[in-house]
Amino acid sequence: MDRRAASQGDYDEQDRRVKGAEVFVGGLPRSATEGTLREIFSPCGEIVDLRIMKDQNGVSKGFGFVRFAERECAHIAKRQKNGIELQGKRLAVDLSMDQDTLFFGNLCKEWSAEEFEELIHKTFKDVLSVDLATASNLDSSASRRRVNRGFAFVRFSSHGVLTNIIASYLKQSYWIKLSYVYISICI
Numbered sequence: 001m002d003r004r005a006a007s008q009g010d011y012d013e014q015d016r017r018v019k020g021a022e023v024f025v026g027g028l029p030r031s032a033t034e035g036t037l038r039e040i041f042s043p044c045g046e047i048v049d050l051r052i053m054k055d056q057n058g059v060s061k062g063f064g065f066v067r068f069a070e071r072e073c074a075h076i077a078k079r080q081k082n083g084i085e086l087q088g089k090r091l092a093v094d095l096s097m098d099q100d101t102l103f104f105g106n107l108c109k110e111w112s113a114e115e116f117e118e119l120i121h122k123t124f125k126d127v128l129s130v131d132l133a134t135a136s137n138l139d140s141s142a143s144r145r146r147v148n149r150g151f152a153f154v155r156f157s158s159h160g161v162l163t164n165i166i167a168s169y170l171k172q173s174y175w176i177k178l179s180y181v182y183i184s185i186c187i
Contacts, residue, residue, distance in 0.1 A: 023094065025064050027091045037050050044076045048069050102166075127157075
């Protein structure tokens with residue numbers, strides 16, 4: 001099925017994972033406000049939430065999200081607003097994907113899978129799974145053991161839980177057992 005058919009209501013398998021009514025808006029000028037977004041996207045349908053992502057200093061990162069009351073409104077916004085120009089910049093509008101997994105990097109390589117999983121469950125609520133990347137290694141006694149590769153993927157119960165973690169992360173860096181941990185959303 002081609003993307004044109006999908007945008008007209010016959011959604012393909014990938015579209016079933018799309019948040020029902022939210023669009024990602026990239027390429028925003030740094031001066032764009034939530035009022036600007038509301039003005040641009042309100043002709044597409046009822047807006048229930050919108051936000052421009054900002055850094056710790058409150059400066060726009062150049063992208064945001066608009067959530068509509070109905071799924072079809074998001075598809076209309078994508079068709080009508082993708083590629084329009086705003087203050088000399090071309091907007092990229094696409095359906096927002098519902099993410100529930102975080103990447104954790106810069107992990108202490110001495111941690112076992114069990115130890116890392118315990119740390120994650122103590123630090124965060126609503127964890128569904130913890131996948132610490134490991135590789136087989138031969139130690140000096142030639143017995144096989146699993147070695148932590150320094151990164152992991154943690155899946156949470158919902159996108160909402162993940163969003164709250166990211167919002168908290170932007171306010172404070174996570175230090176888990178005296179090691180700075182790098183966190184990013186998996187796409």
